[in-house]
Amino acid sequence: MEYSLEEVMETVQMTLYHNFDIRTVTLGINLKDCINSDLDVFKKNVYERVSGYGKMLITEAQKLEDKYGIPIINKRISVTPVALIIEACVEPDAPIEIAKVLDKASKDVGIDYIGGYGALVQKGMTRADERIIDSLPEMLSHTERVCAFLNVATTVSGMNMDAVIRLGKTLKEISSMTENGVGCAKFVVFANAPEDNPFMAGAFHGVGEPDFSLNIGISGPGVVRSVVEKNKDCNLTDLSEVIKRTTFKITRAGELIGRELASNLGVPFGIVDISLASTTKVGDSVAGIVEMMGVEKMGAPGSTAALALLIDAVKKGGAMASGNVGGLSGTFIPVSEDSCMNEAVRVGALCIEKLEALTAVCSVGLDMIAIPGDTKAETISAIIADELSIGVVNGKTTGVRLIPVPGKKAGDYVNFGGLLGETYVMEISSFSSHDFILRGGRMPSPITSMKN
Amino acid sequence: MTKDLVFITVIGKDQKGIIANISNAVFKHNINIEDLNQKIMGGYFVMTLLADTTDSPITFSQLKEELAQIEARMGLKIQVQHENIFKAMHRV
Numbered sequence: 110m111e112y113s114l115e116e117v118m119e120t121v122q123m124t125l126y127h128n129f130d131i132r133t134v135t136l137g138i139n140l141k142d143c144i145n146s147d148l149d150v151f152k153k154n155v156y157e158r159v160s161g162y163g164k165m166l167i168t169e170a171q172k173l174e175d176k177y178g179i180p181i182i183n184k185r186i187s188v189t190p191v192a193l194i195i196e197a198c199v200e201p202d203a204p205i206e207i208a209k210v211l212d213k214a215s216k217d218v219g220i221d222y223i224g225g226y227g228a229l230v231q232k233g234m235t236r237a238d239e240r241i242i243d244s245l246p247e248m249l250s251h252t253e254r255v256c257a258f259l260n261v262a263t264t265v266s267g268m269n270m271d272a273v274i275r276l277g278k279t280l281k282e283i284s285s286m287t288e289n290g291v292g293c294a295k296f297v298v299f300a301n302a303p304e305d306n307p308f309m310a311g312a313f314h315g316v317g318e319p320d321f322s323l324n325i326g327i328s329g330p331g332v333v334r335s336v337v338e339k340n341k342d343c344n345l346t347d348l349s350e351v352i353k354r355t356t357f358k359i360t361r362a363g364e365l366i367g368r369e370l371a372s373n374l375g376v377p378f379g380i381v382d383i384s385l386a387s388t389t390k391v392g393d394s395v396a397g398i399v400e401m402m403g404v405e406k407m408g409a410p411g412s413t414a415a416l417a418l419l420i421d422a423v424k425k426g427g428a429m430a431s432g433n434v435g436g437l438s439g440t441f442i443p444v445s446e447d448s449c450m451n452e453a454v455r456v457g458a459l460c461i462e463k464l465e466a467l468t469a470v471c472s473v474g475l476d477m478i479a480i481p482g483d484t485k486a487e488t489i490s491a492i493i494a495d496e497l498s499i500g501v502v503n504g505k506t507t508g509v510r511l512i513p514v515p516g517k518k519a520g521d522y523v524n525f526g527g528l529l530g531e532t533y534v535m536e537i538s539s540f541s542s543h544d545f546i547l548r549g550g551r552m553p554s555p556i557t558s559m560k561n
Numbered sequence: 562m563t564k565d566l567v568f569i570t571v572i573g574k575d576q577k578g579i580i581a582n583i584s585n586a587v588f589k590h591n592i593n594i595e596d597l598n599q600k601i602m603g604g605y606f607v608m609t610l611l612a613d614t615t616d617s618p619i620t621f622s623q624l625k626e627e628l629a630q631i632e633a634r635m636g637l638k639i640q641v642q643h644e645n646i647f648k649a650m651h652r653v
Contacts, residue, residue: 112568114598116651117609121570121640175621178642358650365649 120358124179128331128393129359131366132386133183135224135307136166137314137322137379140189148200152210159186159214159223162321162374167219169373173366181366182388185222186215187312187324190258192228192241204244205251212252220254222295224312227258229302231266232551242275246282249292256310262300262497264504268552270494273298277490277546284482284513293512294477294529298493300500300507305380306436311508321376324436327363328386329355331393333419337401348402349422356383356426364431380435383427384473385419387447389530395419395440396449407450408459416440417470437506439472445525445532446477454533461492461535469499474508479523479534482515489513491542494552502555565615566595566644569628573637575606582631583610583639590624592617611644 123129143154215223228238262268284290297311304315307324371378387395396407399415420440444450453459500507519536599608632639
């Protein structure tokens with residue numbers, strides 16, 4: 110036999126016992142050619158495009174799950190930023206109407222989330238961008254599956270602080286219109302947002318993309334945790350090697366399935382996003398890997414170094430396995446979606462300041478963090494500005510997904526349900542950032558951006 | 562012509578009839594056994610069977626359903642995976 114029994118069983122055991130899966134296959138769809146000055150025709154075009162390809166995506170992904178025995182957990186769609194396609198629509202409710210069509214098309218064919226309701230406003234806002242931002246509270250409380258994003262900063266352009274000011278208020282408004290503020294879980298604010306990210310809630314199909322692009326997000330915190338567990342006594346150099354080898358294998362599996370799926374759909378293959386993405390399942394946790402490496406609780410001194418080693422090894426293994434690594438390709442540290450992160454918050458090992466430090470080495474930002482409902486809008490804006498500055502200055506993607514939970518205070522428990530998980534409300538500094546934030550304007554791009 | 566090869570892997574308590582039942586099921590659907598490996602790993606019976614499904618009229622999901630019946634009857638874990646996944650993960 111060309112493969113040893115041990116090799117075959119390694120793959121089988123990854124799937125059976127260590128939650129090895131393809132976390133998401135996300136089909137990017139260009140909607141620019143659906144635009145029509147007649148809103149009804151425009152809506153019909155969008156519905157047909159999204160539902161038609163959505164249906165094919167689900168069917169073909171299911172066939173590959175059967176063929177390779179690797180579960181494909183999420184089948185998703187990202188579309189052209191909606192701010193771009195509603196430019197020509199004069200109807201005041203056009204943004205919401207398009208969101209409702211995206212929601213219905215997704216629901217009708219079984220796509221669980223569709224991303225792209227957003228805008229890129231790092232240097233300023235068009236009228237359409239403003240309409241999108243204004244519509245966010247209503248959109249997120251009247252649709253189920255549509256995810257929103259806003260890119261407010263890049264390394265090249267700096268940070269649009271006027272947009273950041275608005276977002277503090279917008280997040281509070283979204284929160285007040287949805288149960289436990291859960292609408293905020295479907296909205297990400299970015300610095301340096303990638304155009305080919307397959308992961309929700311921040312996925313969108315960028316303007317540099319072709320008509321279609323199939324992007325794939327692999328995953329395996331459980332697999333990596335299990336190899337770290339098997340290598341209890343080795344030093345960090347050797348540990349990095351075993352993580353690299355494991356990531357190589359799972360990325361190759363992702364690349365194989367992504368390419369075959371793209372070919373079966375008749376669309377170009379985009380990228381493999383090699384991010385380690387936690388789920389609420391016990392054992393499928395990035396914080397669990399850090400703890401298995403020898404840090405007692407995520408957030409304790411040593412966590413940032415451990416996470417830096419982890420993500421470096423993941424990138425090196427992934428880059429060897431695929432010539433098309435892209436998207437976010439960091440390590441996700443969402444609080445509510447990761448059981449070990451949650452426990453670390455509960456026992457007081459992890460605070461928001463340490464989370465900010467962790468994002469300096471791993472991406473992808475302050476993710477799924479519940480904060481007190483009475484946090485001031487300017488304070489929320491200031492937290493966003495802090496996190497995005499890390500992205501801007503270091504030339505990498507950072508995002509913020511904060512959830513102000515109405516009526517809850519620091520330490521309170523909140524359950525967002527399903528994939529979004531559960532968490533404890535984090536304590537936020539009571540000192541004011543009011544005067545700094547309300548200065549507004551645009552923070553200039555850092556000197557490191559001048560590379561030409 | 563390229564062959565459509567699949568790995569059927571079995572994990573479970575050693576008992577009479579595992580190979581007989583599985584080989585009978587694949588034979589019924591015109592699937593040829595190319596290779597077979599088995600051993601006891603950590604107290605469990607472990608088997609990998611490489612099968613050529615090129616001439617078989619049934620789909621992956623139908624083969625899985627058929628083997629799921631043996632899985633339930635004998636208390637085993639049976640996986641069916643196309644060979645390409647092993648090539649991708651274990652060969653550069």
